[in-house]
Amino acid sequence: MEKNAKIFVAGHRGLVGSAIVRKLREKGYSNIITKTKAELDLRRQADVESFFERERPEYVFLAAAKVGGILANSTYPAEFIYDNLAIALNVIHASYKYGVKKLLNLGSSCIYPKYAPQPMKEEYLLMGSLEPTNEAYAIAKISAIKLVRYYNQQYGTNFISVMPTNLYGPNDNFNLETSHVLPALIRKFHLAKLLENGDIDAIKEDFKKYPIGFGLDEKVDLNDEDGIIKVLDKLGIKREGKDVYVEIWGSGEVYREFLHVDDLADACVYLMENVDAKDMAKLCPDYFVNIGTGVDIKIKDLAVMIKEIVGFKGNIKHDLTKPDGTPRKLLDVSKIKQLGWEAKIKLEEGIRRVYEWYINGKEFINEANN
Secondary structure, eight states: OOTTOOEEEETTTSHHHHHHHHHHHHTTOOOEEOOOTTTOOTTOHHHHHHHHHHHOOSEEEEOOOOOOOHHHHHHOHHHHHHHHHHHHHHHHHHHHHTTOSEEEEEOOGGGSOTTOOSSBOGGGTTSSOOOGGGHHHHHHHHHHHHHHHHHHHHHOOOEEEEEEOEEEOTTOOOOTTTOOHHHHHHHHHHHHHHHHTTOHHHHHHHHHHSOOOTTOTTTOOTTOHHHHHHHHHHTTEEEETTEEEEEEESOSOSEEEEEEHHHHHHHHHHHHHHOOHHHHHHHOTTSEEEESOSOEEEHHHHHHHHHHHHTOOSEEEEETTSOOOSSEEOBOOHHHHHTTOOOOOOHHHHHHHHHHHHHTTOOOOOOTTO
16 A cells, blocks of 8 residues: 555544555555544445445545444344445445555454354365354354455455454443443443442442443433442442452353454555455455454453453353353454464553543544444
8 A cells, every 4th residue: 555545444433444545544544534424324335335436545444333332232233234344335335445555344253153163274164053142243244255355356356354252442332232242341340349439429420421322311410429339230230238240251161362453453454565366366266354462261261351450359150041152252363364464462561551541521422334
């Protein structure tokens, strides 16, 4: 990419998109186009094509998506499949139609079968049934991968995809109804520490700063201390006598891999600068590559790590009535290493960075479809 090239980052206010924008600016790219959802709804084909015809971006990072954890995916499957299909269809087709030089499509490791061999290789795509709790999202993301493949195959486009593992970082979603496990645990242990310390004022400030979810934002009365305690109880932050404990979903025995979003952004920009579709095809016929650390951790051990980083002293209990999700999701990252890139940020260091970001009064702007 040329330093003055016109680059469109779709989803620039989300976790991934904001990290890509930071990385591009850090590397000296100055002509970056961004649009909020109010300015451009990527689900509307006519609006997307009008934007591409007018702006003529040369490079596109497709980081826009409707995202969420197990609860959100299970509760809103129609929205997850429709919104993500529409975004992919519109942006990928418009990129072809209006001559984009190169596109990078962001996927997700949930595309792989629920019981895929571990670690998961790119060739395991469509070799088994998906995890039911996020099947709608996964099908949309698989469709985007295939769009990239078939546009390259039929039209000779230079489009590639990346499949990141579970992500975390600045601008993450801390809404406890729709967040993924790592940011949810950071917030729960932070609130539990505040309750443990009797710092109700700080809990009120947290509630003002980030949405809570579960319809509680409209109901909570910040002048009612007992009401605040009840809200925390519903969120799995419970007080027994003088003791406080945190309740987390499932057994905690499942494994997950986590990648700091700044590492992902570094990988995405590296690939856009150095790897074309023809190079990607030599490694994977679907023109995509896994991006991760190649190291995973049990959720119960992750919870202990976050608890210690946050400084909460109470206990952890497991709600075994709640689902665990896929038993293990570890990516094989040998292909991205062959292409010359590997992750740099260790998990504990990354969580410390995110917790510092969380408590330092940063504005909540996570809207991945913006």
